[in-house]
Amino acid sequence: MTRRLFAASSALLLTLAVGCGKPVEPCPEAEGAFACVEGATLALSSEPWCESKLATAQGLVAEAVKAMELAGQVWDVDPSDYVTGWVISYCGGWFVCGSGGSASWTYGCAELGEDLIKAGPNLDGCASGVLVHEIGHLVVHGDRNHRDPRFAVATALADTVCE
Numbered sequence: 405m406t407r408r409l410f411a412a413s414s415a416l417l418l419t420l421a422v423g424c425g426k427p428v429e430p431c432p433e434a435e436g437a438f439a440c441v442e443g444a445t446l447a448l449s450s451e452p453w454c455e456s457k458l459a460t461a462q463g464l465v466a467e468a469v470k471a472m473e474l475a476g477q478v479w480d481v482d483p484s485d486y487v488t489g490w491v492i493s494y495c496g497g498w499f500v501c502g503s504g505g506s507a508s509w510t511y512g513c514a515e516l517g518e519d520l521i522k523a524g525p526n527l528d529g530c531a532s533g534v535l536v537h538e539i540g541h542l543v544v545h546g547d548r549n550h551r552d553p554r555f556a557v558a559t560a561l562a563d564t565v566c567e
């Protein structure tokens with residue numbers, strides 16, 4: 405099943421990539437991987453509660469492409485400069501981010517030391533919307549308290565990723 409999703413997603417990605425003139429680069433293998441966008445591997449989390457409530461793989465690829473475009477505009481960067489080699493792990497529910505005293509349940513986080521972004525549905529069910537925000541943590545390298553005003557812009561734009 406994963407292979408079939410991967411094949412379908414690759415075909416879609418190729419179409420999108422040709423459309424914007426960017427080459428399709430192979431991504432590193434990752435558990436649950438189904439596509440590659442801007443150098444980041446999209447994967448489905450293997451946690452049992454992650455399976456439900458997600459868009460199809462093709463839907464997630466389209467969302468991720470849109471989220472990367474928006475992130476590029478909000479943060480004024482080429483997102484591939486920041487997400488290449490990273491894994492974006494999707495979950496159909498919320499999950500624990502961080503460790504020790506900073507661990508918390510949420511629907512999105514960037515684990516900077518692991519080159520890993522975790523993404524799940526926000527209250528409106530949009531799983532890729534949080535990427536616009538999380539990519540900002542890669543660009544500014546941290547800022548847990550969101551002092552950079554662009555985080556507010558990124559969060560406000562989240563739902564447009566899934567429209």
Ligand SMILES: [Zn+2]
Pocket residue numbers: 537538541548550
């Ligand atoms: Zn944040």
